[in-house]
Amino acid sequence: MTNRNSRRGRWWLLLAGAATVALAACSPANGKNTLAPHGTNAHQIDNLIYPIWIVAVIVGLIVVGGTIFVALRYRQRPGRSDRPKQIHGNLTVEILWTIIPAVILAVIAVPTISLIFKEDATPSNAVEVTVVGKQWWWEFEYPGANGQPPVVTADELHIPTGRNIDLSLKACDPSLPYGVNNGPGCNVIHSFWVPELAGKEDVVPGQTNHLTLRTSTAGTYLGQCAQYCGLSHANMHFRVIAQSPTAYDAWLSSQRQVPAVSLASAGEAGTLFTKTFACSNCHTTSSSTLSTYGPNLSHLASRSTFASGYFKLTKSQLMKWIMNAPGLIPMQSQDCRKGPPGSPGVTCVGMPSFTQNTPKGMPVMTTAQAQILATYLLSLK
Numbered sequence: 299m300t301n302r303n304s305r306r307g308r309w310w311l312l313l314a315g316a317a318t319v320a321l322a323a324c325s326p327a328n329g330k331n332t333l334a335p336h337g338t339n340a341h342q343i344d345n346l347i348y349p350i351w352i353v354a355v356i357v358g359l360i361v362v363g364g365t366i367f368v369a370l371r372y373r374q375r376p377g378r379s380d381r382p383k384q385i386h387g388n389l390t391v392e393i394l395w396t397i398i399p400a401v402i403l404a405v406i407a408v409p410t411i412s413l414i415f416k417e418d419a420t421p422s423n424a425v426e427v428t429v430v431g432k433q434w435w436w437e438f439e440y441p442g443a444n445g446q447p448p449v450v451t452a453d454e455l456h457i458p459t460g461r462n463i464d465l466s467l468k469a470c471d472p473s474l475p476y477g478v479n480n481g482p483g484c485n486v487i488h489s490f491w492v493p494e495l496a497g498k499e500d501v502v503p504g505q506t507n508h509l510t511l512r513t514s515t516a517g518t519y520l521g522q523c524a525q526y527c528g529l530s531h532a533n534m535h536f537r538v539i540a541q542s543p544t545a546y547d548a549w550l551s552s553q554r555q556v557p558a559v560s561l562a563s564a565g566e567a568g569t570l571f572t573k574t575f576a577c578s579n580c581h582t583t584s585s586s587t588l589s590t591y592g593p594n595l596s597h598l599a600s601r602s603t604f605a606s607g608y609f610k611l612t613k614s615q616l617m618k619w620i621m622n623a624p625g626l627i628p629m630q631s632q633d634c635r636k637g638p639p640g641s642p643g644v645t646c647v648g649m650p651s652f653t654q655n656t657p658k659g660m661p662v663m664t665t666a667q668a669q670i671l672a673t674y675l676l677s678l679k
């Protein structure tokens with residue numbers, strides 16, 4: 299092999315390596331595969347895309363093939379004129395290549411537009427859930443029913459199989475007091491996307507958008523915020539846990555229970571949570587009905603993940619998070635310890651660090667204290 303050839307070979311190798319790494323991200327094993335639909339909406343979208351894709355491939359082959367054919371057939375050759383016969387202004391050709399694409403697009407438009415309206419229709423007999431996109435996590439609210447209180451949770455959306463789920467998607471609720479679902483952390487656009495269940499839907503402040511989910515297959519489906527929404531947008535995952543209606547009902551009624559360990563009976567953990575570190579400025583552990591600035595922690599231990607589904611819920615991971623959350627995912631939380639978010643002078647987005655950038659006069663958290671807090675939170679089943 300000549301020197302130049304071997305150098306070219308190396309470039310090809312590098313390119314092949316890079317392509318393998320890039321394509322690995324598209325592997326169906328990552329659980330966010332639009333081409334592996336498990337929900338009614340996702341199936342309908344897939345059924346529409348497939349025939350359109352075939353038409354697109356045929357058109358593509360004709361266009362690319364035609365280009366290659368013309369380039370080869372009329373290339374410059376010795377002894378031949380380099381000016382082939384000119385067909386500029388040929389009426390038949392011009393009409394044909396205007397009408398054929400117009401007809402193809404018109405035909406494709408019919409099922410596309412009708413599916414848009416179908417997807418948008420309000421589903422009948424649906425389970426209602428409100429989804430609130432915050433920076434950078436998702437809150438899920440199940441309305442109260444038959445005298446039962448509502449349930450507020452985060453990170454993991456539970457749904458029953460075989461039912462229509464009508465999601466009301468919100469980014470902000472201007473009717474609420476400044477600081478909770480209104481103010482810092484909720485004034486940007488998100489997009490709610492569970493690729494294997496349905497299409498994307500934008501989540502816009504001051505507006506309620508709707509998305510229908512429906513699946514007959516129990517399982518865990520991965521979701522992702524699909525609209526850039528600030529520092530930790532890329533970490534804004536979530537999970538949809540589809541369960542049999544019986545298992546779903548059992549989950550919902552366990553979430554309605556008052557947590558087994560009350561703050562008052564939690565001893566030192568209670569003091570650390572409400573006084574020393576004022577976690578209660580942003581979280582509650584005593585009522586699963588409350589929407590707070592940070593995720594509702596009343597039944598934290600019933601989740602398998604935390605922090606937008608980014609981390610598995612283990613004690614050691616939880617301790618790292620409690621001590622220094624902004625060290626794990628980027629947040630704008632330097633002044634979050636000054637007071638409740640939304641109060642004067644507190645422009646806090648996220649959760650503060652309790653071991654770094656500690657404001658003057660405030661305590662730095664020890665590992666022992668983090669352990670007490672983590673043990674307490676993990677008792678909230």
Ligand SMILES: [Cu+2]
Nearest residue numbers: 488523527534
């Ligand atoms: Cu987002």
